[in-house]
Amino acid sequence: MELVTLLAAVFEPQLLLTILLCTLYGSFVGAMPGLTATMAVALLVPFTYFMDPVQAVAAIVATTTTAIFAGDISGALLRMPGTPASAAYVEDAHALARAGRPRTTLFVSLFAASIGGIIGVLLLASATPLLARIASRFSSDEAFWLATLGLSCAVFVGGASVPRNFASLFIGLAIASVGIDVAVGHPRFTFGINDLYDGISFIPAMIGLFAIAEILRNAETSDPTRLGQLSVEPLRTALAGAWGQIRQRKLGILRSGVGGTFIGALPGAGADIAAWIAYAVSRRLSKTPEKFGRGHYEGIVDGGTANNAAVAGAWTPALVFGIPGDSVTAIAIGVLLMKGLTPGPNIFSSDAMLVETLFGAFLVANVVMIVSGGLAIMAASRLLRVPRSMLMPSVLLLSMIGAYAIMGSVTAVWIVLGLGLLGYLMTLARIPIAPAVLGVVLGEVVEDNFMVSMMKAQGDLTGFFDRGTAAVLGVVTLAVWGLLLFRAAREVISGGGSRSRETEKT
Amino acid sequence: MLKKTSLVTATALIAGAGAAAAQDSCDWTPDRAVTYIVPWGAGGGTDANSRKLASMLEEKWGQPFNVVNRTGGNGVTGHSAIARADPDGYTVGSVTVEINTMHWVGLTDLTYEDVTPLALVDIVPASVLVADDSQFDSLSGLLDHARENPGDLTASGTSQGGIWHLALAGMLNAEGLEPDAIRWIPSQGAAPALQELIAGGVDVATPALSEGKGLVEAGDARALAYMHSEPMEALPDVPLTAETLDSGWTLAAYITTSGPAGMPDNVACSYAQAIDEIIASDEWAEFKASRGAEVVSMSRDELSAYMAEKDETLGEVIEAVGLAQ
Numbered sequence: 001m002e003l004v005t006l007l008a009a010v011f012e013p014q015l016l017l018t019i020l021l022c023t024l025y026g027s028f029v030g031a032m033p034g035l036t037a038t039m040a041v042a043l044l045v046p047f048t049y050f051m052d053p054v055q056a057v058a059a060i061v062a063t064t065t066t067a068i069f070a071g072d073i074s075g076a077l078l079r080m081p082g083t084p085a086s087a088a089y090v091e092d093a094h095a096l097a098r099a100g101r102p103r104t105t106l107f108v109s110l111f112a113a114s115i116g117g118i119i120g121v122l123l124l125a126s127a128t129p130l131l132a133r134i135a136s137r138f139s140s141d142e143a144f145w146l147a148t149l150g151l152s153c154a155v156f157v158g159g160a161s162v163p164r165n166f167a168s169l170f171i172g173l174a175i176a177s178v179g180i181d182v183a184v185g186h187p188r189f190t191f192g193i194n195d196l197y198d199g200i201s202f203i204p205a206m207i208g209l210f211a212i213a214e215i216l217r218n219a220e221t222s223d224p225t226r227l228g229q230l231s232v233e234p235l236r237t238a239l240a241g242a243w244g245q246i247r248q249r250k251l252g253i254l255r256s257g258v259g260g261t262f263i264g265a266l267p268g269a270g271a272d273i274a275a276w277i278a279y280a281v282s283r284r285l286s287k288t289p290e291k292f293g294r295g296h297y298e299g300i301v302d303g304g305t306a307n308n309a310a311v312a313g314a315w316t317p318a319l320v321f322g323i324p325g326d327s328v329t330a331i332a333i334g335v336l337l338m339k340g341l342t343p344g345p346n347i348f349s350s351d352a353m354l355v356e357t358l359f360g361a362f363l364v365a366n367v368v369m370i371v372s373g374g375l376a377i378m379a380a381s382r383l384l385r386v387p388r389s390m391l392m393p394s395v396l397l398l399s400m401i402g403a404y405a406i407m408g409s410v411t412a413v414w415i416v417l418g419l420g421l422l423g424y425l426m427t428l429a430r431i432p433i434a435p436a437v438l439g440v441v442l443g444e445v446v447e448d449n450f451m452v453s454m455m456k457a458q459g460d461l462t463g464f465f466d467r468g469t470a471a472v473l474g475v476v477t478l479a480v481w482g483l484l485l486f487r488a489a490r491e492v493i494s495g496g497g498s499r500s501r502e503t504e505k506t
Numbered sequence: 507m508l509k510k511t512s513l514v515t516a517t518a519l520i521a522g523a524g525a526a527a528a529q530d531s532c533d534w535t536p537d538r539a540v541t542y543i544v545p546w547g548a549g550g551g552t553d554a555n556s557r558k559l560a561s562m563l564e565e566k567w568g569q570p571f572n573v574v575n576r577t578g579g580n581g582v583t584g585h586s587a588i589a590r591a592d593p594d595g596y597t598v599g600s601v602t603v604e605i606n607t608m609h610w611v612g613l614t615d616l617t618y619e620d621v622t623p624l625a626l627v628d629i630v631p632a633s634v635l636v637a638d639d640s641q642f643d644s645l646s647g648l649l650d651h652a653r654e655n656p657g658d659l660t661a662s663g664t665s666q667g668g669i670w671h672l673a674l675a676g677m678l679n680a681e682g683l684e685p686d687a688i689r690w691i692p693s694q695g696a697a698p699a700l701q702e703l704i705a706g707g708v709d710v711a712t713p714a715l716s717e718g719k720g721l722v723e724a725g726d727a728r729a730l731a732y733m734h735s736e737p738m739e740a741l742p743d744v745p746l747t748a749e750t751l752d753s754g755w756t757l758a759a760y761i762t763t764s765g766p767a768g769m770p771d772n773v774a775c776s777y778a779q780a781i782d783e784i785i786a787s788d789e790w791a792e793f794k795a796s797r798g799a800e801v802v803s804m805s806r807d808e809l810s811a812y813m814a815e816k817d818e819t820l821g822e823v824i825e826a827v828g829l830a831q
Contacts, residue, residue, distance in 0.1 A: 045557075136726070139707030180578060183692055184666065194586065198578035320724075330547070333554075341796070343720070448694065455691050456660055456707060467706075 009054070009353070010360035016368075018055050019361065022062035023369050027376035029063075030070030030082045035402050036203060037067035037083055037271075037311075041328050048335050054354060058361035060332050064311050066369050068271050069113035072304065073380045076105050078395065080211040084202055085271040085307040087210070087437045088153075088279040088299075095295030100231040103381055107242030108297055109304045110373040112253065115246070116305035117366035119257030120264070120312025125359040129348075131265045131313070132320035138266055140456070141464055144449035145473035146266065147442050150273050152480045153280035155435070155488075162488040168431045172439020175200050175419070176447075183451035195411035202272075204403050204415045205440040209433050211399045212420020215392050217427060232381050245297045252282060252302045260306030264313025271307040271314070272441055278306030312362060319343055319355070534776040536595060539570040543591075543599030545584020547577050547695055551717055551797075552761050555628050556600045558793050559763065562784045580604070580665045582614045589620040593766040595773035598624065601764035603669050606817040610824040611667040612831025618813040622769040623762050625781035626804040626812070631734035631758040632673035633715035633744070635727045637703055645731040645750060648710065649681055656687040661710035662699035666692045667829050670699075672820065673733055673757040674712045675827040680753035685827035703727060714759065715741065719798050733757045740798030760816070762809060778806050 009015075022044070029040035040063050048056035071082030076093035086093075096105040123131070138146075155165045178189045179199025190196040233241075246253070259281070260274040282302035283292045292299050311328075318329035320343075333343050341351060348355055383391065403416040423433055457463025465471040542560045546552040553575065560571035576584035581604040591597035601621050608614050634645055642648040652659055663670030671692075675685040688710060693699040696713035703711040704726050711718065711727075715738055721727040722741060732738055733756050735748035748756050763781060765774065784790055785803045794801045804812060824830045 136701070136704045137706075139702050139705035141707070142705075180580075194583065197583055330553075452691055452693065452702075452707075455689075 006353070006356055006360060009357045010364060015055055015058055015361060016364070018051070018059050019062045019365050019368050020372065022059045023066040023365065023372035024375070026063040026066030027070040027073075027372055030067030031073040031376060031380060032082060032398055032402065035082070035398075035405075037064045037071075037085075038328055038331070039402075039405065040064070040067045041331050045331060045335060053336065053341055054357045054361060056335050057332065057358050058365065060328070060335065061311075061358075061362050062365035062368070064328050065113070065117050065308055065365055066373060068307050068311055069110060069304070069369065069373055070376060072109040072113075072300075073106060073376060076102055076109070077380060077383055078211075079214050080395070081206065083272075084206055084437065084441060085275050085310075087206065087272070087434050088275040089303040090210070090434065091293045091432070092296050092299050095293075096297070096300075099295055101233060101238075101241070103233055103235065103238035103377060104241040104245075105297075105300065106377040106380075107238050107374070108245045108300055110370060110377065111242055111246045112301045112304035113308040113373070114366050114370050115253055116257045116260060116308035117312060117369070118363060119254070119305070120261045120309035121359055121362040121366065123258065123261045123309075124312045124315060124362070125356075128316050128320060131262065131316045134262075135265045135317055137469060139467065139470075140449040140452040141467055141470035142473055143266075144446065144453055144464065145470060145477050147445040147449060149473065149477045149480065150276060150442050151438065151446065152477070152484060153276040153438065155484050162484065162491050164431050165435050166488060168426065168433065168435035169439045171422070171426070171431075172205075172436035172441075173443045174439075175205055175436070176440050176443020181447075181451075183448075183455065193411060195409050199444065200415055200419075200440065202437065202441045204412050205419055206437050207399045207403055208416040208419025209423035209426075209436055211395060212416060213423030213427055213433065215396055215399075216420060216424040218388060218392050235378070245301065249298060249301045252298065253305050256282070256302040256305040257309045260309030261313035263306070264310030265316040271310040274310035274313075275303040275307040276438055279303040308366075319347060531772050532775040532779050534595060534770075534773045535567050536569045538596065539572055540595070541591075541597045541599075542571045542573045543584055543588050543597065544573060544575050545577065545581045545588075545600065545602065545604070547575055551628070551630060551696075551714055552600050552602055554797065555761055556763075558790075559627060559781065559784065562787075562789065563780060566780055566784065580608065580613060580668060582608060582616070585616055585621075586614065588764065589616055589766050591766045593622065593769040593773075595765065595769065595777070598763055598765045598777065600627065601762050603759040603761075603816065603820070606813065606820045607667065607669060607672065607824060610821050610831070611829050613667075618810075618817055620767050621764040622767055622774055623764045623806060623809045623813060624774055624777040625763045625785070625806070626760065626802055626809050627763055627781075628761040628799060629758050629802050630714040630716060630760065630799070631732060631738075631756065632670055632712050633718055633729050633733065634674075634677075634731040634747075635700075635703060635711045635713070635718045635722070635729055636709065637706060638726055638728055639706075640709065640728065642730065643728070645745065645747070648730060649678075649683065652678070652687040653683055656684055657689055659688045659709040660691050661688045661712055662691040662693045662702050662708045663696060663711050663713040664693060664699065666690060667824075668692075669757075669759045670696070670712045670714075672823050672827070672829075674710070675829075676757060676823040677733070677747070677751070677753075677755045679823070679826045680755040681751060700727070715744065716797055716799050738798060739795075739800065760812075762813070774806065 026040055029035045030037060041060050044059060044063055048059060051059060068083055068085050071086035072093060073082060075081035075086040075090040076097045079090060079094040081087040081090045093105050151169065155162055178196055180187050180197050187197060256278040260278055263274040263277060264270060279299045279302060282299050283289045286298055314329050318333055336343055341347060399416060400413055403412040426433060453463060465474050542556060544553050544556045557573050560573050564571040576587045585601060585605055588599035588601060605618050609617050636642050661674050671690050674688060678687050679685045691708055696717040699711050699713060700718060700721060702708045704721060715729060715732050718727055719740060722729050729741060729744040731747050732744040733747045735746060735756055737746060738744065748754050785801060791801055
C-alpha cells in the first residue's frame with residue numbers, strides 16, 4: 001500500500017515535468033564553460049518558492065546531476081571542462097572526440113553518469129545513517145590526509161612526465177595561496193586589492209587555465225576550420241559503441257560508484273575530488289595505464305561514474321546532521337528550511353514520506369537524464385560545424401560573463417585573463433593543466449586542515465597519527481608520495497621527456 | 507581611509523537632515539533588481555535568514571532580490587561591500603554583530619556608523635556544546651577542569667576573534683579564568699567546527715544553540731549551557747548561563763538588514779516598514795519556529811541604540827581577553 005502511494009507520488013505528472021525541464025536546464029548550464037552546477041542551482045532558487053518541497057528538491061537534484069554530466073560535453077568537444085568535476089578526464093575525452101568519436105565518448109559519459117547516480121542514490125537510500133556515522137568520524141587530521149592523497153592524483157592524472165605534473169601542481173598550489181590565510185588571518189599576495197582577500201577560487205582558475213588558454217591556442221593555429229573537419233559518427237554507431245564500453249567495465253563502474261558516493265559523503269570533498277580519485281585509482285589498477293590521458297575510455301567511465309555518485313553522497317551529511325556536504329546541498333538546506341522542513345535525523349521519522357519521495361525523484365532524475373542528456377549531445381555535436389571564428393569569440397564572451405558572475409567584480413575578469421595567459425604559456429612548455437586545477441581546488445583544504453591540526457596538537461607533528469583512521473590514511477599517503485618522488489627522480493635522471501612529447505602529438 | 511569614513515558620515519548627516527522633512531513618505535519601492543549582500547557563507551544561520559527575508563521582500567515588491575554571499579576576511583569583505591555601495595536602496599545586506607568587533611581587533615576601520623540599520627532580523631545566543639561521549643555533563647564541571655588544567659581543552663566555532671570565540675573567552679574571563687584556559691581552534695564557521703566536535707577533534711564548541719540544535723536532537727552532542735536569560739523554546743531544558751553562572755554572563759550575536767550610511771530616509775523607512783510587515787507575518791513566524799528561534803523586532807532607533815551599546819560592551823570583552831589592537 002505504502003509502495004503504491006510512494007510510486008504515485010514519484011510518478012506524479014507535475015513532478016516528472018519538473019524533472020524533465022530541470023535536466024534540460026542542467027545540461028545547458030553545465031555545458032557552458034565556467035557556469036557550474038552550484039550556479040545552476042543558485043539561479044533555480046527563486047523558482048522553488050512556487051513549488052512544493054518534493055518538487056523543489058527534485059528540481060535541485062535533477063539540475064545538479066545533469067549539470068555535472070554536461071560538463072563533459074564542452075570538455076570533450078572544446079577541451080574546456082564545463083565544471084571542475086570533468087577536469088580530471090578532459091584530455092582523454094578531447095583526444096577521443098578529435099579521433100572522430102565525439103558522440104561515442106559523450107554517450108559513454110552519459111551512461112556512466114546515469115549509472116553512477118543510480119548507485120549513489122541506492123546507497124543513499126539504504127545506508128544514509130551508516131554513511132553519516134563514518135563521515136562524522138572525520139576530523140581535520142583525516143581531512144588533511146585525504147586532501148593530500150587527493151593531491152597525489154595530480155601525478156596519476158596528467159599524461160606528461162612526473163616532474164611536469166609536479167610543476168603544474170605547484171603552480172596550482174601557488175595560486176591557491178593567494179588571499180587571507182585561514183589560521184591567523186594574514187593577507188598574502190593580495191597587493192592591497194580587496195577582491196583578492198578571498199583568494200582565487202577554482203572557477204575563475206578553471207575558466208582561465210582551460211577555456212582562455214584553449215582560445216589562445218586556437219587563435220595561434222592558422223587552420224580556420226579545424227573543428228569543422230572533425231568527423232561525427234552516426235548515432236547508431238555511437239550508442240552501440242558506448243554501450244559496449246560500459247558493458248566491458250562493470251567492475252570499474254561498481255568500484256567508482258561506491259567510492260564516489262563515499263567521497264561525496266565526506267565533509268569538504270565533492271564531485272570534483274571524487275572524479276580525480278576514481279580516475280587515479282582506475283589508472284593504477286588498469287591493465288593499460290599507458291593509454292590514460294591520450295584517449296582511453298576507462299578513465300572516462302570511472303571518473304564519470306564517480307562524480308555523479310558523489311552528487312548523491314553529498315546529501316548524506318545534509319540530511320542526517322543538517323551540515324551541508326557541499327555548496328549545492330547548502331543551498332538545498334536553505335530551500336528545505338524555507339519550506340518548514342528541518343534537515344536532521346528527525347526528518348527520517350517526521351517526514352519519512354518526503355525523504356522516500358526524494359530518493360525516488362533522485363532515481364527518476366538519473367533515468368530522465370539519459371533522454372535530455374542525449375538531446376544535449378545531439379545538439380552539441382552541431383557545435384562542431386560552427387566556424388571557429390564564430391565559436392571561439394562566443395566562448396570568450398561566456399567565459400567573461402561566468403567569471404564576472406562568480407565574484408560580481410571586474411577583478412575576476414582580469415584574474416581569468418591573467419590565468420589564461422599562464423595556461424597558454426604552460427601549454428607551450430608542455431606542462432599539463434589539469435594538475436594545476438587540482439592544486440587550486442585542494443590547496444586551501446590542505447592548508448586549512450593542516451593549520452587546524454597543528455594548533456590542536458600545539459605544533460606536534462605526530463598528532464597527525466594519533467587517531468586510528470588518520471594514522472592509516474597518513475601511512476598510505478606517505479607511501480604513495482614516496483613512490484612518486486622515487487619515480488620522479490628516476491625519470492629526471494634518465495632524461496625522460498619522451499612520454500610527454502608523444503602526448504603532445506595526439 | 508579615515509578621511510573617507512568621515513566624509514561618508516558627513517554625507518549621512520546632511521542626508522539625514524534633509525530627509526527628516528519627508529519623514530512620512532515611506533512609499534519608495536525598487537523598480538529594478540536589488541543586490542542583497544550576505545557577508546557569510548551559504549548554508550549558515552545568517553544566510554538562511556537573509557535568503558528567507560530576501561525572498562519575502564521579492565514577493566512583496568515584485569523585484570528580484572539577488573542574494574550574494576561575499577564571504578572572506580572574517581566578514582570584512584561583505585561588510586565593506588555593503589558600506590561602500592551607493593546608498594540608493596539597490597544594495598542592502600545583512601550587517602551582523604561583527605560590525606561591533608572587527609574594528610576593535612584591528613581588521614578594518616568600518617564601524618556601525620558606516621551603515622544605516624533598517625531592521626533587526628535575528629538575535630542568536632551562543633551555547634556550550636560537547637560531544638555525546640564527553641566526560642563533562644555540566645558547565646561547572648567543564649569550567650573546573652579548565653581552571654585546574656589550563657590549555658588542556660580545545661574549543662572551536664568560528665575564526666580567531668570571531669563572535670563565538672568572544673563568547674567562550676568572555677565567559678572564561680567573567681568567571682575568573684584565563685581567557686585562553688580553553689584553547690581556541692579557528693574554523694571557517696559553525697558547520698566545520700561542529701564536524702570537528704562530533705569527530706572528537708575538539709572538546710567544546712560554542713556556536714549558536716540554533717546551529718547545534720540538529721546535533722543535540724540527534725543525541726550526537728550535548729548542550730551544557732545557553733548563553734541567554736530566556737530558554738530556547740525548542741530546547742527548553744538547556745541550562746541558562748544567566749542563572750547558573752555567578753557572573754550571569756550572556757552573549758548573543760545579532761543579524762540586521764542594513765544599507766550603506768547616508769541612505770535617504772524615505773528609502774530607509776520604506777525598507778523598515780516592509781520588513782516590519784514581513785516579521786509580523788505567519789510565514790515568518792513559521793520559518794522562525796522551524797529553526798527553533800524566536801521572532802524578534804526593533805524599531806530603527808532602538809536598533810541604532812542597541813548596536814551602539816553592543817559596540818561598547820563587546821569592546822570591553824575584546825580588551826579583557828587581550829585581542830584588542
